[in-house]
Amino acid sequence: MTMVFLNKEIRDGDNPDLTEERKTATFDTNKMAEVIYGSEKLARRRREISQAVSLIPELADSKPLPFLSRNEKILESTRKVTALNEHLPRLINMNDEDEAWHIHSEVIGFEGNPLALHHSLFIPPLVIQGSDEQHEKWLGRAKRREIIGCYAQTELGHGSNIRKLETTATYSLSTQEFILHTPTINALKWWPGALGKSSNHAVVVASLIIKEQNYGPHLFMVQIRDEQSHEPLPGIAVGDIGPKMAFNGADNGFLGFNNFRIPRGNLLNRHCNVEVDGTYVRPPHDKMNYAGMIRVRSRMAAEQGTFMAQALTIAVRYSAVRRQGFLENKSQEVKVLDYQTQQHRLFPAIARSYAFIFCGFETIQKYETLQNEMNSGNVSLMADLHALTSGIKSVVTYQTGEGIEQARMACGGHGYSMASYISEIYGCAIGGCTYEGENMVMLLQLARYLVKSVELAMRGKPGDLGPMVAYLAYPDIKVDLVTGPEAYVKMFQHISKRQSIKATEKFHRKMESGVSRDEAWNQCAVELTRASRLHTRLYIIETFIRRVDSIEDLSIKMVLTDLMNLHLNYELLDVASYALEDGFMSSTQMGFIKNQLYSSLEKIRPNAVSLVDSFQFSDLQLRSNLLNFLFQVLGRRDGHVYQNLFEWAKSSPLNQTEVLPSVTQYLKPMMEKAKL
Ligand SMILES: CC/C=C\C/C=C\C/C=C\C/C=C\C/C=C\C/C=C\CCCCC(=O)SCCNC(=O)CCNC(=O)[C@H](O)C(C)(C)COP(=O)(O)OP(=O)(O)OC[C@H]1O[C@@H](n2cnc3c(N)ncnc32)[C@H](O)[C@@H]1OP(=O)(O)O
Numbered sequence: 001m002t003m004v005f006l007n008k009e010i011r012d013g014d015n016p017d018l019t020e021e022r023k024t025a026t027f028d029t030n031k032m033a034e035v036i037y038g039s040e041k042l043a044r045r046r047r048e049i050s051q052a053v054s055l056i057p058e059l060a061d062s063k064p065l066p067f068l069s070r071n072e073k074i075l076e077s078t079r080k081v082t083a084l085n086e087h088l089p090r091l092i093n094m095n096d097e098d099e100a101w102h103i104h105s106e107v108i109g110f111e112g113n114p115l116a117l118h119h120s121l122f123i124p125p126l127v128i129q130g131s132d133e134q135h136e137k138w139l140g141r142a143k144r145r146e147i148i149g150c151y152a153q154t155e156l157g158h159g160s161n162i163r164k165l166e167t168t169a170t171y172s173l174s175t176q177e178f179i180l181h182t183p184t185i186n187a188l189k190w191w192p193g194a195l196g197k198s199s200n201h202a203v204v205v206a207s208l209i210i211k212e213q214n215y216g217p218h219l220f221m222v223q224i225r226d227e228q229s230h231e232p233l234p235g236i237a238v239g240d241i242g243p244k245m246a247f248n249g250a251d252n253g254f255l256g257f258n259n260f261r262i263p264r265g266n267l268l269n270r271h272c273n274v275e276v277d278g279t280y281v282r283p284p285h286d287k288m289n290y291a292g293m294i295r296v297r298s299r300m301a302a303e304q305g306t307f308m309a310q311a312l313t314i315a316v317r318y319s320a321v322r323r324q325g326f327l328e329n330k331s332q333e334v335k336v337l338d339y340q341t342q343q344h345r346l347f348p349a350i351a352r353s354y355a356f357i358f359c360g361f362e363t364i365q366k367y368e369t370l371q372n373e374m375n376s377g378n379v380s381l382m383a384d385l386h387a388l389t390s391g392i393k394s395v396v397t398y399q400t401g402e403g404i405e406q407a408r409m410a411c412g413g414h415g416y417s418m419a420s421y422i423s424e425i426y427g428c429a430i431g432g433c434t435y436e437g438e439n440m441v442m443l444l445q446l447a448r449y450l451v452k453s454v455e456l457a458m459r460g461k462p463g464d465l466g467p468m469v470a471y472l473a474y475p476d477i478k479v480d481l482v483t484g485p486e487a488y489v490k491m492f493q494h495i496s497k498r499q500s501i502k503a504t505e506k507f508h509r510k511m512e513s514g515v516s517r518d519e520a521w522n523q524c525a526v527e528l529t530r531a532s533r534l535h536t537r538l539y540i541i542e543t544f545i546r547r548v549d550s551i552e553d554l555s556i557k558m559v560l561t562d563l564m565n566l567h568l569n570y571e572l573l574d575v576a577s578y579a580l581e582d583g584f585m586s587s588t589q590m591g592f593i594k595n596q597l598y599s600s601l602e603k604i605r606p607n608a609v610s611l612v613d614s615f616q617f618s619d620l621q622l623r624s625n626l627l628n629f630l631f632q633v634l635g636r637r638d639g640h641v642y643q644n645l646f647e648w649a650k651s652s653p654l655n656q657t658e659v660l661p662s663v664t665q666y667l668k669p670m671m672e673k674a675k676l
């Protein structure tokens, strides 16, 4: 029997400890899902899609993934993604990217698949950088999945410093072709997802050479494998780079060219061009070829927030059914979720998940505006969004890693088992600290922007500062935190401004003392990255406040206000030393922040399970139902953890036989020998 309580599904047969949690919630999880995903329609579509997928057996895992070898993982992810391909047009709106992401995440999980990059990194640069003619030629084929592609930029020797990529594309005037060449081992493309064994096309980033002049990195459409035989084309060396920390269901690869020729029309030339006679037509912005990277980074806050939310769903549900130790009542052990330390471990991370998702939706919208502007030739928004997304991708990936690791530890010993699946989520998410721009490198990109902005403010030109950095010119007026979120923002602004100014002044002093600009920059780099982090955390706080302000439903607004207050106090406490240092914050205020934080933990406690339920991850998405060969046991919606942990252990391939060869071949002889 199912009983609906405030639209929260209460099911007979669920673990009573979880049922009790769901009953105490003060809000409707369907309504909260609408806020999380931005609309009633999207939240509803996600549920409908999850439901439809759960009824198609071939879309389920055929075996528990952690027990598979790498080859088996790739075979399984490919089986699922191709089976899904058959069902897609019936299950989703093919033009809706959110629906596409959701259904892939349901079916594939976290371990990657040969089409993940096709949609996120092959088609988008083709759309952004390709001309109408090039869209005509490749886009339809790519969208129909007649061809499979990847994005090949990083090389063995260079990833961060794109200007030093060694792969060359030399224009041949006589044949009107580009000759792609890999001059050294270091110049091998290295890392691109789905390149190793699956793709037959790649968007390749290579240094464009015309008449011996290097015009820097440009994007080329390159066919790398025969469409019939799937063998590499002559002049191409391609393969898999081996097992990784995660994403082992995907084939990240290497790629080398031996004077491989492609037609002139394969330079993606919406914004730049090489004419027949070798004349180079410049793009409207120097870094136009980097626009695709801004796109991916702009999506990372929501993506990473979702990864963290998945780990937290597992940890919070488990913490509500795990009983260990006593509080006042000595006749029954408590749910570990009742310990303040457990709440302190998990609840701020829940708040960050919400914050990242809210911030992510804003950033995606900003990117869409940029894309529209770029299409009509206006590139003025690029610098701001590059700076913003560089900071956001760095802060959210790092904090997501922290949050997921706390979720794992919060599950005690069982968190360490692959039955929690948290380590796989961690491996997948933590890659984000490196891919799409190594975090330190990206923080330093934002720092360039902050330093320039401080310099403008110092030169008495605050009117020239963009809205994102206008606070750098605000006067320092002490605030009373009791007055609410605005005061927290002002305090954070002071902290962030002071750090940006301090780092800039240090940088200036170094240069004035005769140190070169680059060396001075390096000697201030740690302080500069601190400024970038603070600026970004301030931005995330502001998006959280904006989102909560915009909510009309009172019950949702109340619980999100609790979550936002927790976020404000946790974030401010974390950086309080910056404000204590110059006396902007008093020790009394510090005490106030701590007390507010502890009181927020108590307020959130009755809503904790429903706050994670509101993400509405299905058991399939979390891999948590053994009956369907799914295996993540701790975060099951029904909360039946222990019996399923035992089932999980029984299903281990090691337990399919009582005596292993390791015993007969090695341990037994050793023991026998010892008896002699
Ligand atoms: C529809 C969907 C369907 C299906 C989905 C299918 C499946 C999904 C299911 C599950 C999937 C699950 C999970 C998926 C999750 C993840 C995906 C997995 C893998 C991700 C793949 C990652 C791919 C990559 O990593 S690609 C490679 C990325 N590489 C980088 O990012 C390199 C970083 N380096 C740089 O960007 C640059 O080198 C640099 C910016 C650091 C420096 O550049 P450069 O040297 O040229 O410039 P500078 O001299 O430093 O600066 C000069 C000025 O230029 C300005 N600048 C720099 N960049 C930009 C820019 N982009 N835009 C604007 N301006 C820029 C800079 O600010 C300077 O300005 P100034 O005024 O002079 O200061």
Ligand SMILES: Cc1cc2nc3c(=O)[nH]c(=O)nc-3n(C[C@H](O)[C@H](O)[C@H](O)COP(=O)(O)OP(=O)(O)OC[C@H]3O[C@@H](n4cnc5c(N)ncnc54)[C@H](O)[C@@H]3O)c2cc1C
Binding pocket: 117, 121, 151, 152, 153, 154, 157, 158, 159, 160, 161, 190, 191, 192, 193, 247, 252, 431, 434, 435, 436, 437, 438, 439, 440, 441, 444
């Ligand atoms: C899971 C995964 C998937 C990927 N997928 C793709 C893909 O599909 N396509 C693709 O092209 N690439 C891909 N990559 C590659 C990825 O984009 C690069 O690894 C990334 O950009 C970092 O570059 P790097 O490896 O050169 O690191 P490095 O730059 O060598 O970083 C090493 C260290 O040096 C430091 N460092 C480097 N430069 C500076 C600097 N200027 N100032 C201060 N410190 C510095 C870094 O902070 C870091 O600590 C993927 C990587 C991963 C992990």
